Amino acid sequence: MKLRTLTTAIAMTVASGGLVAVSALDNTAQAQETFEWKLVTSWPKNFPGVGQGPERLARLVDEMSDGRLTIEVFGAGQLVPGFEVFDAVSEGTAEMGHSASYYWKGKAPAAQFFAAVPFGMNAQEMNAWLHYGGGLELWNELYDPFGVDVLTAGASGVQMGGWYNKEITSVDDLDGLKMRMPGLGGEVMQRMGVAIVNMPGGEIFTSLQSGAIDATEWIGPYNDLAFGLHQAADYYYYPGWHEPTVMFEAIINEEAYAALPADLQAILRTAVRDVNQDVLDEYTARNNDALETLINEHGVELRRLPDDVLAQAKEHSADVVAELAEESELATRIHDSYRAFQDKVVNYHTISEQAYYNARNPDASTD
Known part of the structure; x- marks a missing residue:
């Protein structure tokens, strides 16, 4: 506000009891505060x-x-x-x-x-x-x-299932592995015999390369390529059941x-x-291009997680989530709200998103 304008505003406000001047000054000062x-x-x-x-x-x-x-x-x-x-x-x-x-x-x-x-x-x-x-x-x-x-x-969108230094042909191959996986997915893997190690993203590559861990998940191809995880592990698995986003x-x-x-x-x-x-x-936008680079330029072996791994993960996930819901009254309310909304949106997406994917790609296979 120019000085002339401010002076006029003050003069007018004095005549009307002072309220307008105070408001104008406050608003001007507030607008200029950084x-x-x-x-x-x-x-x-x-x-x-x-x-x-x-x-x-x-x-x-x-x-x-x-x-x-x-x-x-x-x-x-x-x-x-x-x-x-x-x-x-x-x-x-x-x-x-x-x-x-x-x-x-x-x-x-x-x-x-x-x-x-x-x-x-x-x-x-x-x-x-x-x-x-x-x-x-x-x-x-x-x-x-x-x-x-x-x-x-x-x-993140749906993530990948993770990088492994050994081939996973059944749930038995998970037993004794040391893996970086946070959150509820990590708790599920722990119940499947995996030793879970938690660490920030910046420590993953060196830990995988040195053998401090045998497997890791991070986010997806775009970020995994940036970290160079293909240089430290042989097998890249999907789907990311543990983190649908x-x-x-x-x-x-x-x-x-x-x-x-x-x-x-x-x-x-x-x-x-x-x-x-x-x-x-x-x-x-970036994940598919990065995945093609990993496969075509770096020779990464893309594998689907075995059915028994996914089945057991789903079974343990239900237990882990149910137990978390019992942590507190608020946890129960959060869980109930989450599940109620998921039930509704899944019902609709079955006849919308999923039905459309099936119609668009009727012969698609991920095996």
């Missing part, structure tokens, strides 16, 4: 897909706010380790984080429902539940005791968010929603 945030992630800096999402978020917010809110993005280990993102945001070390909620199962076991449920909903279905089925409200209720808010900030999260310190003017809050929410779709779009 905020500098830190965003910590569980991914390597600028990693394709999931690592690019936070970078896009920072650019969008800067552009949309005309520089009033700037966000500096830190990759895993640059400011805090990848598995300490939640604590950093909760404690105010960073105003924002980008990660996946199953990493916090030690703090809030039910958080795993919002990342990936074995044989559960895919990305399209999860987004519908979270945004129109009450899922996001339950997620925020779960995080309330930690002083953070959460928004969905990307999805992973929903990535933007976690925000409640006090930092409350300190933002309403328009910057809206800009932040809008930018996160844009990134949520953009990350999934990128994976959808």
Whole structure:
């Protein structure tokens, strides 16, 4: 506001009791106030897909706010380790984080429902539940005791079954393997005789190459090619029963968010929603090209997981999910909401998405 305009506004307001002047001054000061945030992630800096999402978020917010809110993005280990993102945001070390909620199962076991449920909903279905089925409200209720808010900030789509240094011909071949697999899928594999090791993405390649682990899952061809996992394992398996998608999260310190003017809050929410779709779009666009590169240029052996492995995984998954639902009253409500929505959306997708796929590719086979 120009000085002349501001002076006129003050003079007019004095005559009317002072209220308008105070409002004009407050609004002007608020519009000019700037905020500098830190965003910590569980991914390597600028990693394709999931690592690019936070970078896009920072650019969008800067552009949309005309520089009033700037966000500096830190990759895993640059400011805090990848598995300490939640604590950093909760404690105010960073105003924002980008990660996946199953990493916090030690703090809030039910958080795993919002990342990936074995044989559960895919990305399209999860987004519908979270945004129109009450899922996001339950997620925020779960995080309330930690002083953070959460928004969905990307999805991987259906993942791959993993990289193995030995051929898997039956469920017996899993016994004794050391494998990196987080979340509920890891618990299922543990019940199938696998020793589960949890580690950030940046440590996977060296651990697989050195023999510290015998197998791993990461995300899918696009990211697996970027990590060079084909150089450390011989067999690449599908389908990703354990993670029909992973929903990535933007976690925000409640006090930092409350300190933002309403328009910057809206800009932040809008930018996160844009990134949520953009990350999934990128994976959808890039995964097949990356898979063809792995097979045709690097000689990767693509294999389907044996039927007995999938059958046993599904059986154990039902037990693991049921047990998680009993962790707390809130976990029960989250589980019930998730299952009720899945039942409805599966019914519809059977006559829509699945029926269409069958009609489009009647002779398709994945064997």
